[in-house]
Amino acid sequence: MTMPLLEFKGICKGFGSAETGKQVLDQISLKIYAGSSWGLVGGSGAGKTTLANLILGLEKPDQGQILFRGQDVNLFSKVERHLLHKEIQVIWQDPMMYLNPFLKVSQLMEEPLICFGGWPEPERRQKVLHYLDLVELDKGLLEKRPHELSGGQCQRVAMARAIICGPTLVILDEALSGLDADLQARILDLLKRLKQEKEFSYLFISHDLRQVAWLCSDLAVLKEGRIREMGPTGQVLAHPTDSYTEKLLACTGQGPAKSYDGLLKNM
């Protein structure tokens, strides 16, 4: 039987004391297989980013395990964790907040190649040019710094940085939220194409069911820290079994029965 790339096994996570604290994730179990693209959709405060932080080891679960290729990430050594960060890359919401403002685009893109080693200088330069082209940015931007770029250009640099070392899983946490609708649609197309070309898996975290419908093969609906339903995206959206999924669909302006076709037509 194939082993999942990433597996959440009964994950529980809370913050604060037993009396005043809050249970943020409750018994989350999910298997992400290599090559799939999972959408995680839910409202504000549902626990989506906490789940991403747990994968990266920024937080520890109170209960349960996160397995990467069958190994518990919380038992990883420092070296194994470094290698994990090469395999799992994250694109966050606001690239301006985390792209080093003092580095030029060329340096920002070269940085992961240096950090994860193994690429001699001429090859690094070639890779930077190749990935710049892949994310449809002009060579003229290589000498610019983040504050000289638009939000969309910054997000493309962040995408190039995330995929330049050949990750197996890319997590996008509300990565399109700060962009206008036209740019969101163009970047969604680009993400779809990159996945076909580079063959990584996605965990696409979003409020927006339409984006997930467009990009993801599978979907999990999260509410108040619990997975309300999950499965192949087409099936979940065409035949939602949970009232919260129906509500989310209604918010897109579609009724549940005709929604999936309608959603795609609206993209």
Ligand SMILES: Nc1ncnc2c1ncn2[C@@H]1O[C@H](COP(=O)(O)OP(=O)(O)OP(=O)(O)O)[C@@H](O)[C@H]1O
């Ligand atoms: N380190 C922390 N300490 C205390 N509470 C936290 C911490 N991280 C998250 N929380 C709380 O956990 C809950 C879930 O937060 P999280 O950021 O995971 O939600 P989200 O679904 O990503 O929301 P949004 O879509 O608004 O980003 C929130 O109530 C938040 O305040």
